[in-house]
Amino acid sequence: MVQSIDRAFDVLETLALADDDLSISELSERLDLPLATVHRLLSSLAARGYVTQEASTRRYGPGPRLLEIAARAAQSRRFDLIRIARAELIKLTAETGETSNLIVRQGDAAVYQDQIPSPHMVRMFTEVGQRAPLYCTGGGKAILSALSPAELEQYLAGSRLEQWTNKTITDQERLRAELAIARACGFALDDEEREEGVCCVAAPIFDRRGQVVGAISLSGPSNRLSRARAESLGPRVRAAALACSQQLGYREPAQDAQQ
Numbered sequence: 001m002v003q004s005i006d007r008a009f010d011v012l013e014t015l016a017l018a019d020d021d022l023s024i025s026e027l028s029e030r031l032d033l034p035l036a037t038v039h040r041l042l043s044s045l046a047a048r049g050y051v052t053q054e055a056s057t058r059r060y061g062p063g064p065r066l067l068e069i070a071a072r073a074a075q076s077r078r079f080d081l082i083r084i085a086r087a088e089l090i091k092l093t094a095e096t097g098e099t100s101n102l103i104v105r106q107g108d109a110a111v112y113q114d115q116i117p118s119p120h121m122v123r124m125f126t127e128v129g130q131r132a133p134l135y136c137t138g139g140g141k142a143i144l145s146a147l148s149p150a151e152l153e154q155y156l157a158g159s160r161l162e163q164w165t166n167k168t169i170t171d172q173e174r175l176r177a178e179l180a181i182a183r184a185c186g187f188a189l190d191d192e193e194r195e196e197g198v199c200c201v202a203a204p205i206f207d208r209r210g211q212v213v214g215a216i217s218l219s220g221p222s223n224r225l226s227r228a229r230a231e232s233l234g235p236r237v238r239a240a241a242l243a244c245s246q247q248l249g250y251r252e253p254a255q256d257a258q259q
Contacts, residue, residue: 004041007033011041015051016066021059081214082114084247085205088216088240089116096233098220099124100240103139103202104213106131108159110140113214124198124219135161135175136168138200139215141188142241145179146204146212152179168193187234190219191227198222201230203241208249216241 010031015022022030028038042060045051049065082102089100093116102114109131117123126132134140134155144152161170169175182188190200202217218237219225225233242252 007031007037008041008045011038011045012050012062012066015060015062018061021054021057021061023057023059027060081205081244081248084244085214085216086114086116088243089114092116092216092218092237092240093118095236096218098218098225099126101126101139101217101219103137103143103215103217105134105140105143108134108155110134110137110143110215118220120220120224122221122224124221126219132194133162133164135159136164136190136193137217138188138190138202138219139217141179141182141190142202142204142215142217143212145182145188146206152176164194165192165196167191185234186238189227189230189234191230192222199225199227199230201225201234201237203234203238205241206245206248206250210250213248214244216244 011027014027014030024035024038024042027033027042028035031038042051042053046053046060046063049063049068051060052063053060081104085102089102092098092100097118097120099118100116101112103110104113105111110133112126112128112130112132115126115128132140134144144155147155156172156175161172161175162168163170169178179188187201187203190198190202192198194200198219199222200217200219202215204212205214205216207213216237218230218233242250
């Protein structure tokens with residue numbers, strides 16, 4: 001029974017990942033299964049609407065039932081971003097002792113959706129629901145770094161880069177260069193750019209389509225969370241964000257996964 005279930009999933013995954021419909025013989029070759037076995041599996045899956053056979057070519061492809069199930073599953077609380085991210089925020093704060101946050105984009109602003117506060121007496125606190133600029137916050141820069149070139153240019157064209165501290169990046173070329181670095185390493189830094197004495201490191205969260213839907217950030221006073229420490233924690237924050245992305249159905253491109 002278990003073997004049959006595994007083979008049925010192999011058939012579904014092979015059809016879903018194929019560029020076009022496949023014949024029984026092609027499926028048999030790709031899966032290294034007897035023709036009779038593949039035919040039996042396809043018959044059962046077709047009866048439930050999970051695969052469809054093209055009448056003229058006799059070839060098979062994904063069925064409409066797959067789309068229906070996927071659409072319904074996407075509405076489940078299992079895929080709620082706040083629920084998914086909270087577990088990672090708790091672990092990040094426990095491991096680092098710093099405040100962790102979930103941020104999403106609303107227009108030109110980064111909006112704080114959830115937070116696990118640091119256990120230290122001196123800590124960073126941002127009220128859930130508070131809005132902040134994208135270009136000078138860790139979470140905001142992480143989100144910007146994950147936009148397509150066209151989306152980023154659209155944002156820059158309609159944004160005024162206001163000076164918040166003497167470290168705020170207000171030049172668009174410098175910001176583009178900073179975001180390129182963040183994109184390459186998978187995390188962004190806010191080195192006292194929004195508020196003096198506050199440092200932050202953040203990484204983007206992606207959905208199953210590869211679209212950025214938010215960011216996880218770690219923030220603290222710069223005398224404890226220095227730029228050097230923030231950089232050293234960058235891979236850990238990126239791993240937390242990736243764990244969230246994977247639960248949303250995201251799969252890293254092969255070249256990124258090897259970095």
